[in-house]
Amino acid sequence: MKQITVLVRNEIGVAAQITSILAERGVNIEAIDIEGMEDRGVVVLTVDHYDEALRTLRDHGFKAITQDTLLIRLEDRPGALAEIAVRLKDAGLDLRSMHIARRERGVTLASLVTSDQARAADVLRDVLAVEPRP
Amino acid sequence: MAVAPTPRRLPDSLPSLPPEDAAKLDALHAGWSALAPRNVGYPCNQAFDYSELFRFLQFAANNVGDPFAGSNYKLNSHEFEREVVAEFAAMAHAPENGWWGYVTNGGTEGNMYGLYVARELFPEGICYFSEDTHYSVAKILRLQHIRNIMIKSAPDGSMDCADLRETLRIHRDVPPIIFANIGTTMKGASDNLAEIRAIFDDLAIADGYIHADAALSGMILPFVGKPQPWNFEDGADSISISGHKLPGCPLPCGVVLARRKNVDRIARSIEYVGALDTTIAGSRNAITPLMLWYRLKSLGRGGLAGIVRRSLQLADYAIARLKAHGIEAWRHENSITVVFPRPPDALMKKWIIAPKKDIGHIITLPHVTEAVIDAFAADFAEALKPQARANP
Numbered sequence: 001m002k003q004i005t006v007l008v009r010n011e012i013g014v015a016a017q018i019t020s021i022l023a024e025r026g027v028n029i030e031a032i033d034i035e036g037m038e039d040r041g042v043v044v045l046t047v048d049h050y051d052e053a054l055r056t057l058r059d060h061g062f063k064a065i066t067q068d069t070l071l072i073r074l075e076d077r078p079g080a081l082a083e084i085a086v087r088l089k090d091a092g093l094d095l096r097s098m099h100i101a102r103r104e105r106g107v108t109l110a111s112l113v114t115s116d117q118a119r120a121a122d123v124l125r126d127v128l129a130v131e132p133r134p
Numbered sequence: 135m136a137v138a139p140t141p142r143r144l145p146d147s148l149p150s151l152p153p154e155d156a157a158k159l160d161a162l163h164a165g166w167s168a169l170a171p172r173n174v175g176y177p178c179n180q181a182f183d184y185s186e187l188f189r190f191l192q193f194a195a196n197n198v199g200d201p202f203a204g205s206n207y208k209l210n211s212h213e214f215e216r217e218v219v220a221e222f223a224a225m226a227h228a229p230e231n232g233w234w235g236y237v238t239n240g241g242t243e244g245n246m247y248g249l250y251v252a253r254e255l256f257p258e259g260i261c262y263f264s265e266d267t268h269y270s271v272a273k274i275l276r277l278q279h280i281r282n283i284m285i286k287s288a289p290d291g292s293m294d295c296a297d298l299r300e301t302l303r304i305h306r307d308v309p310p311i312i313f314a315n316i317g318t319t320m321k322g323a324s325d326n327l328a329e330i331r332a333i334f335d336d337l338a339i340a341d342g343y344i345h346a347d348a349a350l351s352g353m354i355l356p357f358v359g360k361p362q363p364w365n366f367e368d369g370a371d372s373i374s375i376s377g378h379k380l381p382g383c384p385l386p387c388g389v390v391l392a393r394r395k396n397v398d399r400i401a402r403s404i405e406y407v408g409a410l411d412t413t414i415a416g417s418r419n420a421i422t423p424l425m426l427w428y429r430l431k432s433l434g435r436g437g438l439a440g441i442v443r444r445s446l447q448l449a450d451y452a453i454a455r456l457k458a459h460g461i462e463a464w465r466h467e468n469s470i471t472v473v474f475p476r477p478p479d480a481l482m483k484k485w486i487i488a489p490k491k492d493i494g495h496i497i498t499l500p501h502v503t504e505a506v507i508d509a510f511a512a513d514f515a516e517a518l519k520p521q522a523r524a525n526p
Binding site: 076078079081082083085086095097098099103108 | 265272275276279281282283284286294296297299300301303304305
């Protein structure tokens with residue numbers, strides 16, 4: 001089982017749509033968590049057929065973030081992402097990439113990839129938007 | 135006695151297509167013919183005629199290698215490619231005798247080349263690029279294993295220089311590689327090269343690199359009165375410009391330019407692998423340099439300036455027409471990207487446009503005439519009516 005995070009509009013029926021399209025492709029959902037953020041939401045799925053689930057979500061226009069990426073939530077202000085990079089550097093971790101996934105109403109959701117995702121999750125536990133599976 | 139060249143003919147025995155396959159080709163041609171006038175959302179000038187060059191399609195031409203270094207493969211158009219690149223270099227104010235470049239497969243290869251030069255110069259560097267950067271850049275960064283941090287965009291689509299400054303302040307020990315958009319894909323915004331250079335100076339950053347992605351605007355800004363900073367004189371270290379966008383070409387192509395001293399350093403480093411050719415591809419297109427050469431020669435700078443003038447006029451016309459239908463529309467200065475709220479899906483069934491998130495746009499190149507704009511604006515307004523939205 002692997003985890004996928006999906007950024008969605010916080011509209012009625014979005015979760016039902018996701019579960020429905022995945023079921024049509026034979027993807028079994030083990031767990032699903034939904035969190036609303038103003039008019040946007042985050043859906044965290046644990047699925048069996050990981051690649052097929054990613055393909056399905058992509059085909060239906062959803063923005064899916066894989067388990068290989070950490071999702072963090074920060075205040076939307078200049079330099080906020082850079083401070084995260086410093087925390088990782090101070091912990092001896094190499095930051096490979098950090099991209100803004102969504103930015104609205106004073107909050108930035110960013111995805112990042114480091115040389116050691118498990119340790120990075122520990123270092124950034126206070127800002128993690130989604131707790132990664134062990 | 136001179137011998138007249140024998141005209142080349144295809145062998146009589148060359149097999150022809152089965153009727154069903156020929157019909158399939160005919161259907162594709164008909165489909166493209168119908169769609170082309172409604173291609174308003176992508177920056178591809180369709181007002182061109184390259185029929186004089188069709189005779190060159192009978193050759194297995196190939197521009198493999200550095201266009202300035204000569205090639206054993208004589209069926210090439212290197213001489214024409216050099217002229218094309220030199221013309222682009224002049225328009226980009228490249229330092230005299232201090233530049234190098236070649237004709238690429240399009241803007242993305244040019245961006246890949248610029249970032250490649252930067253990465254070779256600063257292997258430990260971090261690339262900074264804005265939220266509004268084209269998605270292909272993330273692929274290039276991953277391909278080249280370049281560390282990267284995304285910078286926020288200002289609401290107008292340009293790089294938020296306050297965020298860049300704070301980020302560079304924290305990472306000033308690492309050489310920055312700035313991927314600057316000179317005309318973003320969706321809003322036509324330009325990152326401010328002058329301000330980026332000023333931030334380098336303020337933070338005493340001596341080692342830094344700026345690549346400018348000027349895919350569309352790189353052929354607009356040389357022809358306007360007050361261009362945004364974008365060229366080598368303004369601080370760019372490399373520039374990628376598309377050939378199929380503003381000039382117009384049936385085959386994707388572009389030009390990449392870089393400072394000669396930086397390219398020479400790469401050439402020296404790859405000498406160890408036995409190749410002084412620093413172009414990215416092996417086999418390279420020999421036809422697109424011919425097409426760009428033909429376009430530059432037949433239009434001249436006056437003709438290119440005319441395309442820019444016409445496109446800007448059309449942009450203002452489109453804004454006026456959309457506003458007349460109650461649709462808010464705007465553009466950046468010197469941009470031919472007309473931005474409006476995301477249209478209903480019904481509009482995209484008829485028109486080739488590329489909305490993203492909450493906005494859409496049209497690019498008013500010369501084939502997007504007043505008549506096309508009138509029809510588009512009318513369809514847009516119709517699609518917004520409550521009845522149309524209820525029954526798309």
